[in-house]
Amino acid sequence: MFICPGCLKLTINKHVRVIWKIASFNHPRRNVNVTRHGNRFFSSSSASYAKAGDEIDLAKFSPANIRNFSIIAHVDHGKSTLADRLLEITGTIPKNAGNQQVLDTLQVEKERGITVKAQTASLFHVYKGQTYLLNLIDTPGHVDFNYEVSRSLETCQGVVLLVDANQGVQAQTMANFFLAFERNLTVIPCLNKIDLYNAKPEMVLEQLNNVFDIDPDDVQKISAKVGTGVEDLLTTIIEKIPPPQGDRNKPLKCLVFDSQYDQYRGAVGNVLVIDGSVKKGDKIMSLFSKKSYEVQGTGILQPNEKLVNVLYAGQVGYIHANIKKISDFQVGDTFCHQKSPVEPLPGFKPAVSMVFAGIFPSDQSKLPVLKAAITKLTLNDSSVSVNIENSAAIGQGWRLGFLGMLHMDVFCQRLEQEFGASVVITAPNVHYKVRIKGKKNIKSYGDEVVDVLNPCKLPDLSIIEEFMEPMITATIIIPDQYLITVLSLCHARRGEPQEQTYIDQHRMVIRCIFPLNEVLVDFFDELKSITSGYASFDYEDNGYRQSELVKLEFLINKLPVEEMTMICHISKSKMRGKEVCARLKELIPRQMTYVTIQAIIGSTIIAREDIKPIKKDVLAKCYGGDVTRKNKLLNKQADYLKKLRQVGTVKIPKDTFINVLRKK
Numbered sequence: 289m290f291i292c293p294g295c296l297k298l299t300i301n302k303h304v305r306v307i308w309k310i311a312s313f314n315h316p317r318r319n320v321n322v323t324r325h326g327n328r329f330f331s332s333s334s335a336s337y338a339k340a341g342d343e344i345d346l347a348k349f350s351p352a353n354i355r356n357f358s359i360i361a362h363v364d365h366g367k368s369t370l371a372d373r374l375l376e377i378t379g380t381i382p383k384n385a386g387n388q389q390v391l392d393t394l395q396v397e398k399e400r401g402i403t404v405k406a407q408t409a410s411l412f413h414v415y416k417g418q419t420y421l422l423n424l425i426d427t428p429g430h431v432d433f434n435y436e437v438s439r440s441l442e443t444c445q446g447v448v449l450l451v452d453a454n455q456g457v458q459a460q461t462m463a464n465f466f467l468a469f470e471r472n473l474t475v476i477p478c479l480n481k482i483d484l485y486n487a488k489p490e491m492v493l494e495q496l497n498n499v500f501d502i503d504p505d506d507v508q509k510i511s512a513k514v515g516t517g518v519e520d521l522l523t524t525i526i527e528k529i530p531p532p533q534g535d536r537n538k539p540l541k542c543l544v545f546d547s548q549y550d551q552y553r554g555a556v557g558n559v560l561v562i563d564g565s566v567k568k569g570d571k572i573m574s575l576f577s578k579k580s581y582e583v584q585g586t587g588i589l590q591p592n593e594k595l596v597n598v599l600y601a602g603q604v605g606y607i608h609a610n611i612k613k614i615s616d617f618q619v620g621d622t623f624c625h626q627k628s629p630v631e632p633l634p635g636f637k638p639a640v641s642m643v644f645a646g647i648f649p650s651d652q653s654k655l656p657v658l659k660a661a662i663t664k665l666t667l668n669d670s671s672v673s674v675n676i677e678n679s680a681a682i683g684q685g686w687r688l689g690f691l692g693m694l695h696m697d698v699f700c701q702r703l704e705q706e707f708g709a710s711v712v713i714t715a716p717n718v719h720y721k722v723r724i725k726g727k728k729n730i731k732s733y734g735d736e737v738v739d740v741l742n743p744c745k746l747p748d749l750s751i752i753e754e755f756m757e758p759m760i761t762a763t764i765i766i767p768d769q770y771l772i773t774v775l776s777l778c779h780a781r782r783g784e785p786q787e788q789t790y791i792d793q794h795r796m797v798i799r800c801i802f803p804l805n806e807v808l809v810d811f812f813d814e815l816k817s818i819t820s821g822y823a824s825f826d827y828e829d830n831g832y833r834q835s836e837l838v839k840l841e842f843l844i845n846k847l848p849v850e851e852m853t854m855i856c857h858i859s860k861s862k863m864r865g866k867e868v869c870a871r872l873k874e875l876i877p878r879q880m881t882y883v884t885i886q887a888i889i890g891s892t893i894i895a896r897e898d899i900k901p902i903k904k905d906v907l908a909k910c911y912g913g914d915v916t917r918k919n920k921l922l923n924k925q926a927d928y929l930k931k932l933r934q935v936g937t938v939k940i941p942k943d944t945f946i947n948v949l950r951k952k
């Protein structure tokens with residue numbers, strides 16, 4: 289008994305017994321030629337291309353035999369699992385390797401079980417006697433990483449829209465569908481997890497029809513986990529998604545849609561060749577910097593790198609050209625042959641940062657290490673905006689802009705895990721704007737409207753005419769029994785519900801305008817908890833609106849803690865001040881002396897907490913002669929103290945400022 293590579297079923301039927309002996313056969317029900325390699329079987333496509341020893345020749349793949357597509361869906365609807373199955377069926381990875389989510393390559397992705405980075409894989413598949421090159425991009429599902437999805441879609445002609453047969457249409461299903469729809473991409477709707485006992489395919493088909501006008505007969509039904517229907521999906525991808533347009537005889541034009549830094553080769557760019565071809569030794573030029581380089585290597589991702597001689601029009605792969613300066617291989621740049629300049633492509637819309645936070649090294653002597661780490665990581669994640677920041681209290685650092693709180697969390701985790709950088713993160717805030725009174729009289733402000741990325745840098749209140757705060761339009765999907773509770777949460781967060789519509793008999797979509805600041809940190813957690821986990825949430829930018837804001841500052845033993853300074857709505861300032869003081873009291877360890885925490889607006893104290901001193905010395909128990917143990921403890925304590933932020937005589941753990949804002 290084993291899994292037949294032709295029909296992917298655990299089987300001992302007749303045709304399989306025969307091929308066990310002859311090691312090569314035509315599958316009776318599918319037009320697949322299967323070959324035996326050692327003790328593994330591959331379809332003929334995988335045998336001849338994916339397992340080729342040296343460089344792969346892609347000359348045979350004209351655009352007509354190429355399909356570029358992405359898998360898009362809400363979080364956890366099974367994108368990476370489907371990618372695993374597609375890689376297995378096409379022989380790109382061994383079968384029966386389990387659900388490893390091989391396209392989630394980062395440590396942070398494995399640990400958190402989420403995709404944060406779009407990942408490309410080139411697959412070869414035989415259909416009706418022809419071999420196709422399928423370039424698949426697995427995308428993240430969380431709203432914070434929508435920019436990855438929108439960039440990936442620029443390189444595709446179609447998408448597989450996965451919907452969980454149990455959960456149905458969710459907020460990111462809608463957001464991602466409309467991203468594909470706006471770009472006129474072919475959408476292959478697909479119901480996943482049909483193997484689940486509590487799957488409700490009929491309900492989800494009704495939702496797809498109501499929300500996107502998708503005919504139930506057009507929806508593929510699969511189980512990415514078990515493999516059911518995945519081979520038919522491959523056939524649909526080939527039949528329905530149009531091939532890329534491009535001409536390999538035209539001058540080279542290629543789009544950099546992603547890049548990463550390699551210690552030895554410098555910047556490595558993931559590219560889509562629009563026209564022409566590119567190979568090792570070619571002299572290429574960036575249309576952004578106008579600098580020229582010699583190509584050192586070209587390849588495709590499977591998902592590991594595989595060398596190819598030449599990348600041709602319509603194909604997706606990587607190139608490296610000894611580009612040492614990271615800023616010279618920008619995502620969105622167009623490259624051409626040095627001697628044949630072409631019109632640059634429009635590139636990508638820049639990502640709009642939603643959350644800003646100061647990032648400082650825990651130890652100022654490690655500033656160069658953190659600088660190198662941030663530069664390399666931002667090449668890999670072009671959606672992070674970077675501004676240098678100096679703080680009298682904390683030292684030199686950066687104010688980074690992120691697409692959301694999860695994005696910020698993941699970035700900081702990667703800084704620590706991949707580059708060993710230890711950082712202090714300030715309280716995150718949104719991008720406020722202030723209008724200055726009669727700007728001509730105020731020399732230091734050139735513009736009438738000033739951007740405030742850092743609350744500490746807010747201009748003096750006496751010269752501010754008005755505050756403006758960023759707004760968002762949120763899409764919330766919930767079972768209707770929670771409507772009242774959810775609406776009261778929206779109200780508490782200064783939300784203005786716009787419309788409520790049913791997507792099936794029991795689930796509804798609420799569209800609501802919120803100040804971004806109100807949903808930034810813990811809104812989604814609260815929404816999930818009041819709806820027993822059934823709500824989903826997505827948002828998009830909705831410009832700026834005038835607002836009554838105040839600057840809330842915190843003092844520890846009368847010294848200001850810059851990291852905690854925040855701007856908040858006047859109606860919430862007292863409550864916020866009290867909450868933060870109470871939380872700081874919990875998080876700051878007791879010290880040798882009294883610690884007083886105060887929240888102030890201007891010169892008015894609005895909240896106060898005190899921390900009593902500790903009485904005992906931590907080393908007091910180490911009396912006697914155990915010098916080694918005492919030294920060990922002293923070293924441990926010294927290491928710990930290095931990581932603390934000192935405000936006057938008070939020592940505070942470095943992650944206190946961000947933990948203050950989180951739910952307990």
Ligand code: GTP
Nearest residue numbers: 363364365366367368369402403429481511512513
């Ligand atoms: P993000 O990248 O975080 O958005 O998740 P994803 O959409 O890539 O989902 P992923 O592939 O990580 O799957 C999420 C969970 O659903 C995993 O536990 C999978 O094993 C499970 N899963 C995926 N497909 C199926 C399926 O067809 N049936 C069942 N029963 N479980 C599935």
